[in-house]
Amino acid sequence: xxxxxxxxxxxxxxxxxDERKTIINFCSQAFDEDLESLFNTFSHPTHVLGYHAGKxxxxxxxVTRWLQVDNNPMLxxxxxxxxxxxxxxxxxxxxxxxxxxxxxxxxxxxLGALSPFNVVFYERLGWELWQGPxxxxxxxxxxxxxxxxxxMILRLPKTPNLDLNxxxxxxxxxGKLW
Numbered sequence: 001x002x003x004x005x006x007x008x009x010x011x012x013x014x015x016x017x018d019e020r021k022t023i024i025n026f027c028s029q030a031f032d033e034d035l036e037s038l039f040n041t042f043s044h045p046t047h048v049l050g051y052h053a054g055k056x057x058x059x060x061x062x063v064t065r066w067l068q069v070d071n072n073p074m075l076x077x078x079x080x081x082x083x084x085x086x087x088x089x090x091x092x093x094x095x096x097x098x099x100x101x102x103x104x105x106x107x108x109x110x111l112g113a114l115s116p117f118n119v120v121f122y123e124r125l126g127w128e129l130w131q132g133p134x135x136x137x138x139x140x141x142x143x144x145x146x147x148x149x150x151x152m153i154l155r156l157p158k159t160p161n162l163d164l165n166x167x168x169x170x171x172x173x174x175g176k177l178w
Contacts, residue, residue: 003092005050005058007101012045012061023047026056030084041175042081048105050085050098058085058094060102067113068137068169069162078106079170080114099125103154112154113170115178119150127152128164135169136177142169149178 012020020039028035039045042063050058065079080102085095103125106112116122119129129152134145151168153159170178 003052003094005052005094005097007097008049008051009101009105010047010049012042012047015047022056023049023059026086027059027082027084030059030086035082038175039082041173045081046105048098048101050094052089052094056086057089058098059083060095060098062102062106062112064109065113065173066171067111070166072160075110075159077111077113077170078102078109080112081176083114083117095121096125106154107156108158109156110158110160112156114152115176116150116152119152122152125154127154130168131164132166132168134178135167136172137169138172143172145178151178 024036024039027039042061045061045063047059047061049056060080060083062078062080065077066074067077068074083095083099099122103112112127114122114127116127123129129150134149134151135142136145153162155162
C-alpha cells in the first residue's frame, strides 16, 4: 500500500460548511460517536488534515486556551483536540505525521496541551504527562477536575520553566472541559 500523506493546515473560519461537515463526519466515524456538538464548542480551530490519494485519512485540530501553572501568569496554549485516523489507515504513521506537523506549526504559542487517548503514543513525540492536580477556573473559583482526567503538555520555545507536579488550570468552557 502506498502510504504517502499530504498534510494541509487550515483555519476553521476559512472552511466551507461542506468541508467542516466532512471533518466532523470523519472524526465521528473514527471515534464511533457523534462529535458535531463537541465541534460546535471549538472557538476558532485550526485543522491539520492528512490526505492519502485525495481522501481525508487523518486529522487533528487546536484551539487557543489559557492554561495557568499554580498562580503564575497564564500561558497562551495550543490545545489539541480530535486527533483521529480512519480505521483502515491506522498503524501507518499518519497520526504521528499529523502530530509532528502540529508541533511544527504551534511554535509561536507558549505551550502545547491535550487530553491524551494514549499516553505512550504522545510521550514518543515529546509530550509530557502533567503529574499535579488539574483544575478548571470558573467565576466561583477553581474546581478540581476528576482524578481520572489526564493532560499532557508539549514544551515549546516560549515555554517557561515548569514543575509538572504543581497545579494546572484551564478556563471553563462549554462541552468537554479538558
